[in-house]
Amino acid sequence: MKIAILGGDGFCGWPASLHLSDQGHDVVIIDNLSRRRIDEELGAESLTPIRSMEERIAAWREVSGKELGFENLDIARDYEGLLAFLLRYRPDAVVHFAEQRAAPYSMKSSAHKRYTVDNNTNATHNLLAAIVDSGLDTHVVHLGTMGVYGYGTAGMEIPEGYLDIEVPAGESEKNIEQQILYPSNPGSIYHMTKVLDQHLFAFYAKNDSLRITDLHQGIIWGTHTPQTEKDERLINRFDYDGDYGTVLNRFLVQAALGYPLTVHGTGGQTRAFIHIRDMVRCIEIALDNPPTAGDRVKIFNQMTETHRVRDLANLLGEISGAKVEMVPNPRKESAENDLHAVNETFLALGLEPTTLSDGLLHEVEETARKYSDRADLSKIPARSLWTEAQAPGEPESLSATVRR
Amino acid sequence: MKIAILGGDGFCGWPASLHLSDQGHDVVIIDNLSRRRIDEELGAESLTPIRSMEERIAAWREVSGKELGFENLDIARDYEGLLAFLLRYRPDAVVHFAEQRAAPYSMKSSAHKRYTVDNNTNATHNLLAAIVDSGLDTHVVHLGTMGVYGYGTAGMEIPEGYLDIEVPAGESEKNIEQQILYPSNPGSIYHMTKVLDQHLFAFYAKNDSLRITDLHQGIIWGTHTPQTEKDERLINRFDYDGDYGTVLNRFLVQAALGYPLTVHGTGGQTRAFIHIRDMVRCIEIALDNPPTAGDRVKIFNQMTETHRVRDLANLLGEISGAKVEMVPNPRKESAENDLHAVNETFLALGLEPTTLSDGLLHEVEETARKYSDRADLSKIPARSLWTEAQAPGEPESLSATVRR
Numbered sequence: 001m002k003i004a005i006l007g008g009d010g011f012c013g014w015p016a017s018l019h020l021s022d023q024g025h026d027v028v029i030i031d032n033l034s035r036r037r038i039d040e041e042l043g044a045e046s047l048t049p050i051r052s053m054e055e056r057i058a059a060w061r062e063v064s065g066k067e068l069g070f071e072n073l074d075i076a077r078d079y080e081g082l083l084a085f086l087l088r089y090r091p092d093a094v095v096h097f098a099e100q101r102a103a104p105y106s107m108k109s110s111a112h113k114r115y116t117v118d119n120n121t122n123a124t125h126n127l128l129a130a131i132v133d134s135g136l137d138t139h140v141v142h143l144g145t146m147g148v149y150g151y152g153t154a155g156m157e158i159p160e161g162y163l164d165i166e167v168p169a170g171e172s173e174k175n176i177e178q179q180i181l182y183p184s185n186p187g188s189i190y191h192m193t194k195v196l197d198q199h200l201f202a203f204y205a206k207n208d209s210l211r212i213t214d215l216h217q218g219i220i221w222g223t224h225t226p227q228t229e230k231d232e233r234l235i236n237r238f239d240y241d242g243d244y245g246t247v248l249n250r251f252l253v254q255a256a257l258g259y260p261l262t263v264h265g266t267g268g269q270t271r272a273f274i275h276i277r278d279m280v281r282c283i284e285i286a287l288d289n290p291p292t293a294g295d296r297v298k299i300f301n302q303m304t305e306t307h308r309v310r311d312l313a314n315l316l317g318e319i320s321g322a323k324v325e326m327v328p329n330p331r332k333e334s335a336e337n338d339l340h341a342v343n344e345t346f347l348a349l350g351l352e353p354t355t356l357s358d359g360l361l362h363e364v365e366e367t368a369r370k371y372s373d374r375a376d377l378s379k380i381p382a383r384s385l386w387t388e389a390q391a392p393g394e395p396e397s398l399s400a401t402v403r404r
Numbered sequence: 405m406k407i408a409i410l411g412g413d414g415f416c417g418w419p420a421s422l423h424l425s426d427q428g429h430d431v432v433i434i435d436n437l438s439r440r441r442i443d444e445e446l447g448a449e450s451l452t453p454i455r456s457m458e459e460r461i462a463a464w465r466e467v468s469g470k471e472l473g474f475e476n477l478d479i480a481r482d483y484e485g486l487l488a489f490l491l492r493y494r495p496d497a498v499v500h501f502a503e504q505r506a507a508p509y510s511m512k513s514s515a516h517k518r519y520t521v522d523n524n525t526n527a528t529h530n531l532l533a534a535i536v537d538s539g540l541d542t543h544v545v546h547l548g549t550m551g552v553y554g555y556g557t558a559g560m561e562i563p564e565g566y567l568d569i570e571v572p573a574g575e576s577e578k579n580i581e582q583q584i585l586y587p588s589n590p591g592s593i594y595h596m597t598k599v600l601d602q603h604l605f606a607f608y609a610k611n612d613s614l615r616i617t618d619l620h621q622g623i624i625w626g627t628h629t630p631q632t633e634k635d636e637r638l639i640n641r642f643d644y645d646g647d648y649g650t651v652l653n654r655f656l657v658q659a660a661l662g663y664p665l666t667v668h669g670t671g672g673q674t675r676a677f678i679h680i681r682d683m684v685r686c687i688e689i690a691l692d693n694p695p696t697a698g699d700r701v702k703i704f705n706q707m708t709e710t711h712r713v714r715d716l717a718n719l720l721g722e723i724s725g726a727k728v729e730m731v732p733n734p735r736k737e738s739a740e741n742d743l744h745a746v747n748e749t750f751l752a753l754g755l756e757p758t759t760l761s762d763g764l765l766h767e768v769e770e771t772a773r774k775y776s777d778r779a780d781l782s783k784i785p786a787r788s789l790w791t792e793a794q795a796p797g798e799p800e801s802l803s804a805t806v807r808r
Contacts, residue, residue, distance in 0.1 A: 079518060110537045114483060117529045118522075121600070125521045133514045135792075156571065156580060165569040166579065167560065175570065176560060183584040184603065192607045196525070196600045199588065203596045207736055208791060332611055387612060388539075 001287065002026045004089060006075055006127065007097030009053055010035050011237050012143060012220065012279060016095060018227035018234065019280035020287075021066050028069030028089055029053075030082075030098070034119075035237075038105070044244070044379045046237035047253060047371045048223060059233035076123040079130065086134045093139040093287050094131075098123050099193065103147070104330070104384035105243040106190035112384075113189045120193035121200075128204040139211045139290040141283060142201065145194045146218045146272045146303055146341065150185025158182070158341040161216065161299025187333055188386070201297045209293040213286045217279065218272030218303030221248045222359055223367045225277050236276070238367055240375065242382035247271070247309055248316075253375050255320035256368035262380070265329035267310025268336030272303035275354035285349045301343045304353035312356075319361055332386040405691065406430045408493060410479055410531065411501030413457055414439050415641050416547060416624065416683060420499060422631035422638065423684035424691075425470050432473030432493055433457070434486075434502070438523075439641075442509070448648070448783045450641035451657060451775045452627060463637035480527040483534060490538045497543040497691050498535075502527050503597065507551070508734070508788035509647040510594035516788075517593045524597035525604075532608040543615045543694040545687060546605065549598045550622045550676045550707055550745065554589025562586070562745040565620065565703025591737055592790070605701045613697040617690045621683065622676030622707030625652045626763055627771045629681050640680070642771055644779065646786035651675070651713055652720075657779050659724035660772035666784070669733030671714025672740030676707035679758035689753045705747045708757035716760075723765055736790040 003020055007013040008029030021027045033053070039045050051059070057068045069089075075082045075098055099120040100106060106116040124142070131138050149158050163182045166175035181202065186192040197214070204210045228236045239245045240253040251261045274282075282302045291298045307315075313324045329335075347353075407424055411417040412433030425431045437457070443449050455463070461472045473493075479486045479502055503524040504510065510520040528546070535542050553562050567586045570579035585606065590596040601618070608614045632640045643649045644657040655665045678686075686706045695702045711719075717728045733739075751757075 079514075083514075110483075110487075110533045113533050114526075114529065117604075118526055121525050122518075122522055125518065129514045129517050156573070163571065165571055167567065167569055169560070178587075180587040183582075183587075186603075186607060189607070192603060195603050199590075199596060199599050199603070200521075203590060203593070 001092045002089065003287065004028050004030055004085070004091040004094045005097065006030045006094060006123075007099065008070075009033055010097055010101070011239065012276070013095075013097040014056070015225040015228050015236050015276055016097070016280050016283045017068060018060060019225060020284065021060065021068055022064060022227050023284060028071065028091070030071050030073050030075065030085065032072060032074035034074075034100075038244075042241060042243060042379075044239070044241040044376070047240055047374055048235045048238045048367065049371070049374070050235060050237050051233050055233055059231050063230045063234065075126055076119045079126045082126055083130045083133055086130055086136060086138070090136060091138050093141060093290070094127065095283055095287070096124065096127060096140060096142045101190065102244045103188035103190045104382050106188050106193075107384040107386055108243070116189050116193055121196050124197045124200050128200060128210060131210060132204070132208045137211065137293065139213070139287070141213045141286045142197065142215065144197065144214045144216045145191060146216050146301065147188070147191035148184045148186055148195050148198060148216060149182055150187065156340070158301070158339070160301050160342050160345055161214065161297070187331065198297075205295070205297045211291045211293055211295070213291065213298040213300065215282060215286060215300050215302040218274045219246050219248070220276050220279055221246065221273055221356065222276040222354070222363055225280055238371070241379040243384065245380070248273070248312060250380050251313055251316050252364060252368040253372070253377075254380065255316055255322040255364060256372040257375055257377060258322065259377060260323040260325035261313045261317060262325050262327045263310055263313050264327060264331065264382070266335045267308060267313060267326065269309045269333065270306055270337050270339040271309065272306050272339060272341055273356060274303045275359055277354055278304055278351060281351055282346055285346060285351065289349060300345045301341050302346065303341060303343055304351075305355060306339050306341070307356065315356070316360065316364075320364055330382050330385050405496045406493065407691065408432050408434055408489070408495040408498045409501065410434045410498060410527075411503065412474075413437055414501055414505070415643065416680070417499075417501040418460070419629040419632050419640050419680055420501070420684050420687045421472060422464060423629060424688065425464065425472055426468060426631050427688060432475065432495070434475050434477050434479065434489065436476060436478035438478075438504075442648075446645060446647060448643070448645040448780070451644055451778055452639045452642045452771065453775070453778070454639060454641050455637050459637055463635050467634045467638065479530055480523045483530045486530055487534045487537055490534055490540060490542070494540060495542050497545060497694070498531065499687055499691070500528065500531060500544060500546045505594065506648045507592035507594045508786050510592050511788045511790055512647070520593050521597055525600050528601045528604050532604060532614060535614060536608070536612045541615065541697065543617070543691070545617045545690045546601065546619065548601065548618045548620045549595060550620050550705065551592070551595035552588045552590055552599050552602060552620060553586055554591065560744070562705070562743070564705050564746050564749055565618065565701070591735065602701075609699070609701045615695045615697055615699070617695065617702040617704070619686060619690060619704050619706040622678045623650050623652070624680050624683055625650065625677055625760065626680040626758070626767055629684055642775070645783040647788065649784070652677075652716060654784050655717055655720050656767060656772040657776070657781075658784065659720055659726040659768060660776040661779055661781060662726070663781060664727040664729035665717045665721060666729050666731045667714055667717050668731060668735065668786070670739045671712060671717060671730065673713045673737065674710055674741050674743040675713065676710050676743060676745055677760060678707045679763055681758055682708055682755060685755055686750050689750060689755065693753060704749045705745050706750065707745060707747055708755075709759060710743045710745070711760065719760070720764065720768075724768055734786050734789050
């Protein structure tokens with residue numbers, strides 16, 4: 001299959017590109033290298049030492065004998081370049097990772113909110129418009145987020161994208177049954193852009209019969225895949241700063257350096273997780289199971305387990321000996337929530353999940369401790385506030401002893 | 405009240421600005437005059453001879469003794485200019501008309517789709533981000549569209565923005581009752597941008613407690629308001645071209661020139677309508693009834709009656725003696741649909757509708773016939789196709805005699 005990976009230099013895009021190349025697909029990466037520029041803006045960098053795109057591609061050629069294409073292209077700004085690429089390469093599928101993907105970064109300031117909305121909306125819309133313009137029947141696989149559902153679902157199990165509802169029709173009549181796009185409740189500007197994406201996809205699937213799969217992904221954990229482990233020059237990025245570092249990565253670095261694990265609020269937030277090896281498999285499975293032209297958007301929940309943040313902290317504390325410290329929550333969200341979600345589709349199509357309890361120790365040893373001399377603890381605290389009213393002043397430093 | 409009218413040079417924005425100024429409010433118009441540039445692009449112009457913004461403002465000063473402010477500002481591109489304006493003028497309310505508003509124009513080409521998405525999304529988001537940035541408690545009144553609901557509601561009455569649903573909870577449990585944003589089903593890129601707006605509004609109302617009212621408007625008809633009729637230099641625009649002309653305006657010009665009224669498809673499309681005098685009253689009512697900070701977005705349906713397109717054609721045929729001709733439909737939509745919508749809020753707050761049966765003859769005489777020497781019939785056919793597959797070739801010219 002000829003596959004273009006938009007955003008193929010990023011945390012998910014890079015290992016997905018290697019995995020698909022390894023499977024024998026013809027892969028071209030399209031990326032404007034924006035993630036590297038944001039590192040510079042934030043004065044942060046990946047814990048793992050990532051190489052330039054040129055070095056990455058050369059290393060992959062050496063290791064695998066396979067060619068990865070690369071074009072430096074900003075799909076949100078250079079529509080003509082994107083269209084010319086599609087007409088030249090004629091991909092069977094496009095995997096679309098090319099969006100600003102950090103919730104705290106999207107909330108940092110008005111400029112960051114505007115960049116995230118402008119970049120993500122135009123990137124997605126340019127892609128859809130260009131496919132129509134090209135006349136190609138390219139399958140679009142998009143990385144969405146579980147965060148479009150919101151986290152306040154009153155114990156109800158979250159279905160895969162669509163919700164069966166009944167609309168009360170009045171006194172004597174039978175309720176009207178319908179299936180609708182699951183009502184969204186995004187928790188940040190970033191998550192909201194993925195809601196906007198859903199509506200762009202629904203329109204283009206309906207009006208232009210584009211074939212689109214939207215993957216509602218949980219929080220990725222883990223750094224390495226079998227391909228990125230083949231050579232250190234292929235290593236994937238590992239973000240642990242307050243903007244791009246996911247909760248688990250920040251804990252890992254704190255644990256590796258012997259600092260307390262800082263939990264926002266009560267740590268009662270329940271989140272969905274998936275290992276990065278499972279993510280690349282899910283992308284492959286989605287590519288192998290496209291919708292038919294004229295179908296509605298196919299939506300899969302791409303997550304394998306759910307955990308409360310404080311339970312994660314405690315689990316990691318047990319492995320590493322680190323303490324757990326509660327700090328004020330910079331986000332506007334419920335202190336405690338349940339999260340139950342269906343993920344039947346990927347399991348039925350052959351996904352065999354890597355569980356946190358199996359993989360976490362490996363991650364502590366092979367990533368966090370191995371590169372701990374590169375860590376800058378001052379980058380860990382989340383400094384983006386969801387509203388001005390949430391300015392927390394000094395950390396409250398409520399220490400809690402880890403349960404053993 | 406200090407009110408900024410974004411898009412105050414347009415078809416709805418101009419009469420709304422005059423009405424609010426006439427009511428004694430302090431009004432500033434913000435507009436980048438894009439609608440006039442689109443006239444030039446399309447080689448079309450308003451049937452009524454509209455004056456420059458400078459002449460309009462001078463005429464209003466002469467006629468009313470009142471000052472209208474004006475700033476030429478592109479709110480989708482010049483965020484700093486918008487923020488500086490808000491901090492200087494400190495409006496109590498902003499009425500947001502500043503979006504590309506024609507469905508056929510939004511479907512003309514890839515470039516038109518992209519302009520509509522980019523312009524409308526950034527205009528709305530810049531406004532919301534700027535209000536948060538400014539720290540003001542400005543009420544946002546936005547002109548949305550009935551088109552966000554879609555037109556295929558199986559006879560169900562469309563509520564005002566929110567839908568009561570029940571979610572089946574399983575065998576033995578009681579259904580879960582919820583109220584959700586009405587599931588959207590937009591029929592064009594333009595309508596889709598108003599869906600995106602809804603999700604931007606929902607987020608900013610929730611996260612930042614912005615006070616937002618979204619008006620889901622039907623198709624406007626009529627040209628004049630008591631203020632625009634005071635002096636011919638204050639005349640409002642009347643579009644009749646295939647892109648910007650609404651169905652009724654195109655019929656009016658065809659009738660005035662003695663040509664057949666061209667109905668798309670079977671003319672079985674049912675649409676919601678409201679007179680422009682009622683629109684300006686609705687804006688005033690919405691401004692007088694803002695939500696409280698922390699409330700969800702207030703949504704009103706801004707329409708007063710519904711009609712099938714062929715019934716409109718027949719009604720106008722009776723008044724004017726014109727024939728009715730069926731032509732292929734360039735849009736991808738159901739041939740026939742019902743439309744029932746709630747509009748209780750505005751009626752309860754004092755709106756007294758102008759009905760089509762009362763006002764249509766006035767419109768034929770005072771607009772279409774009066775300025776018929778300015779009409780260019782070649783501009784009337786809709787040339788935007790919703791998909792390539794809909795290219796209709798030559799018109800089928802199925803004439804139908806008007807029912808008497």
